[in-house]
Amino acid sequence: MNIYITADSIVTPLGFNSQENIAALCSYHSAVMEHKTSTVADAPITASIFVDHKIRLQSKTMDIESQYTKFERLVIMAITDVLDQTHIDIADNSVGIVIATAKGNIDLLDYTAESMDGRITIWKSGDRIAKYFKAANRPIVVSNACISGLSAMIVGKRLIEAGVYSNVIVAGCDVLSHFITSGFKSFKSLSSKRCVPFDASRDGLNLGEAAGAVILSTDNTDNSILLAGGAISNDANHISGPSRTGYELNLAIRGAMDEACVKKSDISFVDMHGTATAYNDEMESKAVTLAELQDKPVQSLKPYFGHTLGASGLIEAIVCMHELRIGTLFGTMGFQKLGVPMPIKVSPTHKTMKMRSCVKTASGFGGCNAAVVLSLPEHAKKSRPEPQNITMRSICTISVVDAHVKRGNKTIFSSKDTEFNVFIREAFKKLGDENMTFYKMDNLCKLGYVTAGYLLRDFKYEPEEIGIIMSNAAGSLDTDIEHQRNIGENGDAMASPAVFVYTLPNVVIGEICIRYQIKGENTFFISEGHDSEKVSKYVQMAVSEANLHYCIVGWCELLGTRYRSSFSLLENMNYVK
Amino acid sequence: MEELIEKLKGELIAELNLEEIKPADIDAEAPLFGDGGLGLDSIDALEIILILERNYGIKIDNPAQGKEIFYSVKTLAEYITAHQK
Numbered sequence: 001m002n003i004y005i006t007a008d009s010i011v012t013p014l015g016f017n018s019q020e021n022i023a024a025l026c027s028y029h030s031a032v033m034e035h036k037t038s039t040v041a042d043a044p045i046t047a048s049i050f051v052d053h054k055i056r057l058q059s060k061t062m063d064i065e066s067q068y069t070k071f072e073r074l075v076i077m078a079i080t081d082v083l084d085q086t087h088i089d090i091a092d093n094s095v096g097i098v099i100a101t102a103k104g105n106i107d108l109l110d111y112t113a114e115s116m117d118g119r120i121t122i123w124k125s126g127d128r129i130a131k132y133f134k135a136a137n138r139p140i141v142v143s144n145a146c147i148s149g150l151s152a153m154i155v156g157k158r159l160i161e162a163g164v165y166s167n168v169i170v171a172g173c174d175v176l177s178h179f180i181t182s183g184f185k186s187f188k189s190l191s192s193k194r195c196v197p198f199d200a201s202r203d204g205l206n207l208g209e210a211a212g213a214v215i216l217s218t219d220n221t222d223n224s225i226l227l228a229g230g231a232i233s234n235d236a237n238h239i240s241g242p243s244r245t246g247y248e249l250n251l252a253i254r255g256a257m258d259e260a261c262v263k264k265s266d267i268s269f270v271d272m273h274g275t276a277t278a279y280n281d282e283m284e285s286k287a288v289t290l291a292e293l294q295d296k297p298v299q300s301l302k303p304y305f306g307h308t309l310g311a312s313g314l315i316e317a318i319v320c321m322h323e324l325r326i327g328t329l330f331g332t333m334g335f336q337k338l339g340v341p342m343p344i345k346v347s348p349t350h351k352t353m354k355m356r357s358c359v360k361t362a363s364g365f366g367g368c369n370a371a372v373v374l375s376l377p378e379h380a381k382k383s384r385p386e387p388q389n390i391t392m393r394s395i396c397t398i399s400v401v402d403a404h405v406k407r408g409n410k411t412i413f414s415s416k417d418t419e420f421n422v423f424i425r426e427a428f429k430k431l432g433d434e435n436m437t438f439y440k441m442d443n444l445c446k447l448g449y450v451t452a453g454y455l456l457r458d459f460k461y462e463p464e465e466i467g468i469i470m471s472n473a474a475g476s477l478d479t480d481i482e483h484q485r486n487i488g489e490n491g492d493a494m495a496s497p498a499v500f501v502y503t504l505p506n507v508v509i510g511e512i513c514i515r516y517q518i519k520g521e522n523t524f525f526i527s528e529g530h531d532s533e534k535v536s537k538y539v540q541m542a543v544s545e546a547n548l549h550y551c552i553v554g555w556c557e558l559l560g561t562r563y564r565s566s567f568s569l570l571e572n573m574n575y576v577k
Numbered sequence: 578m579e580e581l582i583e584k585l586k587g588e589l590i591a592e593l594n595l596e597e598i599k600p601a602d603i604d605a606e607a608p609l610f611g612d613g614g615l616g617l618d619s620i621d622a623l624e625i626i627l628i629l630e631r632n633y634g635i636k637i638d639n640p641a642q643g644k645e646i647f648y649s650v651k652t653l654a655e656y657i658t659a660h661q662k
Contacts, residue, residue: 187623241619436616439596497623498593 001387002380003157004224007215008318009081011074012208012305013050016058017081021315022322025304025330026350032194032206032306041181042492046192048208048306049176050074068128069105069119074211075129075173082213083133086221088167090135096165096534097139099126100152100172102310102364102504104143104475107177111485122475122526129171137165140534141526143475145504146273146364147232148172149212149313150372151523154230156216158541161387164534166218172314173211179484180309181207182492183500187240189277195307197274197300197332198281198346200339205275208306212315225321226375228262228357228384231255231546234513234522235367236463240501242279242363246286248519251464252371253291253359259545260373261381262357267296267373269329269353271320271360274300275307280363285340287369293359297351298344303333313362317372324355324376365501366510368522390544391573392551398455399566400427400447405454412454420563424450431457433515440498441511442479443563444472448508448556449515451565455552456516459569465549465577467521468509469539472557475505475526508556521546530555530566539570549575581654588628589650593621605650614649622647635660 009017013031014024024031031048038045039052050070059066059073062080079090079097088095104122119125126139140159144151149172156168174180184190184207191204216227233252235243243249257267270293272284288294301316308315323329331349338346357375375381399406403423405413413430415423424446428438431453441449448470479502486494501507506524513522521542525535535553543551554567586600595615608614610622617625622643629635635657637643646656 186627188626238618239620436595436597440594496627497620501620 001161001218002220003160003216003218003227004220004377005214005227005321006217006219006221006224007082007085008321009078009213010315010318011078011211012315013048014304016077018318018322022319025319028333030194030304030333031208032303040176040178045181045190046194047176047206050209068132069108069125070175071101071105071173072125072129074175075099075171076132078211078213079133079169079171082169082215086215088215090133090169093136094166096137096156096159096168097130097135098142098152098156098168098170099129099139100142100148100170100310100314102143102145102148102174103180106179106480107175109179109480109484111481111488120477121473123473123528143310143524143526144364144368144506145366146309147313147362147368147370148310149315150230150317150360150362150370151232153214153227153314153317153372154232154370155523155538157227157230158538158545159534160216160218162537162541164537168216169213170216170314171211171213172311174309174311175209176207178487178492182487182495183483183503185492186495186497186500191276194334195276195302196334197276197302198285198338198340198344199335200337202276202278202281202339205277205302206306208308210305210308210311210315212311212318214314214318220377223325224377225324226377226380228373228375228380229256229258229260230370230372231259232368232370232521232523234510234519235369236513236517236519237367238514239367239507239510240365242283246283246290249283249287249361249363249369250290251519252369253287253293253361255546256359256371256373260357260375261384262373262375264292266357266379267293267359268355269297269299269358271299271301271316271358273362274302274332276302281340285342285344288344289342294342294344296345297329298346299330300332301330313360313370317360317374320358320360320374324358324374327352327355329353365504366506367513368506387541387544388574390540392540392543392570393573395569395571396455397566397568398451400451401564407454420561435515442502444476444478444505444556444558445502445508445511447558447563447565449511451554451556451567452512452516452552455567455569461550463517463519465520466518466551467542467546467548468512468518468552469521469523469535469542470509470554470556471525471527471530471532471535472505472555473526473528474557474559476503478559479503520548543572548572578654578658581657582650585650585654588632592624592628593617603650607649609647609649629657633657633661
């Protein structure tokens with residue numbers, strides 16, 4: 001089954017559709033500039049930020065009512081644009097929606113408010129967007145830090161392959177606020193100049209705002225691009241620092257290429273995450289080399305858009321589609337002298353070249369990596385095997401609720417003290433785990449870590465043959481509130497990196513992957529409830545395509561004093577090494 | 578100096594969430610980072626930069642500079658003594 005991208009839209013400060021953005025890139029225009037003052041940071045910031053009145057004007061022209069948030073408006077704009085390009089009816093039950101975001105409406109977080117603005121919960125915001133379009137299906141929300149955009153494309157593709165939908169609209173968006181800028185600043189990750197990926201002079205990233213959307217379909221229409229393969233891996237090394245070797249990103253690249261049945265010689269270029277932080281770019285140069293693509297031209301689009309977080313994978317993949325079509329490889333603007341350990345081929349200027357396929361990668365907090373392969377349809381490989389239907393069995397289920405740890409229905413640990421912090425510490429100690437990192441984790445991670453501990457006790461597997469797919473409803477809201485309180489009372493400079501790093505739900509996956517050496521597929525969904533049939537279908541397809549032997553599928557929810565987790569360890573009965 | 582070392586130990590334990598560790602458990606001359614010692618990581622280094630900024634008014638702009646300064650509680654104390662205004 002071939003999955004095509006049949007429509008695309010990029011919404012950034014450079015333009016409100018793909019054409020405007022591609023035209024801007026062709027003329028080396030960048031949306032990244034220094035803002036002496038802004039509504040998103042206390043201090044001057046070099047970033048790509050929308051001019052508010054332009055969004056208002058565009059919303060007005062499109063008649064998007066004022067009750068929609070900035071995040072929602074941008075997603076609505078991008079989806080409207082892709083729907084206009086096709087005959088797909090979003091009200092049809094066969095059309096699905098996948099939304100990617102790292103932080104959604106986090107700019108609305110008011111830690112002093114007595115009740116939370118419901119729109120901060122991303123699945124609710126997703127429902128609002130679906131309602132605007134009178135869509136038949138509720139959106140599936142993916143929040144996988146900075147790989148969210150690519151994750152969502154892979155999710156959309158697999159849902160079509162699993163027969164859940166015939167067409168999927170994949171949208172991604174993130175907007176900036178003090179919440180995000182203060183956190184990255186506390187990480188000393190921000191450059192005061194326009195970022196220069198892979199360059200010896202690079203000194204950090206620029207943040208950016210963007211939305212993007214594509215339509216995935218089995219129909220090959222004019223100008224379609226083939227989404228030939230996609231894979232996700234985890235470093236299992238550190239929640240914020242990238243792998244020292246690049247081995248795991250290399251796994252994702254190889255996984256995507258294997259699925260696409262493309263060889264090294266089919267790849268025309270590699271579009272990397274290329275954030276321009278010292279360690280990210282270093283890791284990527286190693287990963288490209290391990291994947292044996294070091295002879296291919298490598299680019300980063302961050303100097304044009306900045307790092308647009310959960311939207312970045314998607315909008316950059318869309319640019320790749322256009323590069324394949326127009327036969328132009330965009331230069332990594334500003335690049336002068338290579339400053340990464342492995343000799344990769346980076347050029348500051350655009351180049352005309354013959355195109356076949358490309359690899360697009362992303363990496364993010366929580367140790368996650370993703371890669372997709374995009375191909376011109378005429379270069380589609382006929383040899384691609386159909387995804388196999390597999391049978392899975394549940395080996396064990398561990399749930400944690402009301403100060404009890406249960407294996408199936410049987411209580412295997414309980415505490416008299418129902419206070420979460422006391423209980424979880426006792427449950428952790430009972431595991432005999434001496435990992436001091438536990439005490440540094442936020443409560444959501446402690447819950448997930450301990451649940452995984454009971455689940456995986458004495459269980460043996462190879463790191464690359466096991467994956468982990470999690471969901472919850474509140475994301476990382478518990479820690480989001482703490483971070484917002486830190487900066488809300490005394491300004492951006494009070495942000496704590498040790499708190500900010502936990503403001504991403506998929507970091508719970510990261511902590512589990514580090515401790516239990518899990519390097520396969522890892523995805524975090526935000527949904528209202530635990531019992532999603534669509535997530536189950538996704539798990540089946542992910543396990544089949546990534547050839548996993550085992551997969552942990554879980555729900556991990558914690559907000560204030562309420563918590564509940566339930567993880568199942570599943571075995572792929574059709575697994576062949 | 579001894580007083581500062583003890584104070585720093587307390588601040589590190591509190592700010593870096595080093596639960597289960599008492600000031601007496603920390604050897605002032607043992608490495609803070611890497612295997613052995615306290616096994617701190619890059620996020621801890623950023624937090625130590627904040628401790629220096631907020632509690633001692635000392636700014637470290639280049640995190641790479643931290644490597645020698647943050648070697649042990651003792652080197653930290655020496656740096657603070659030398660640079661505090």
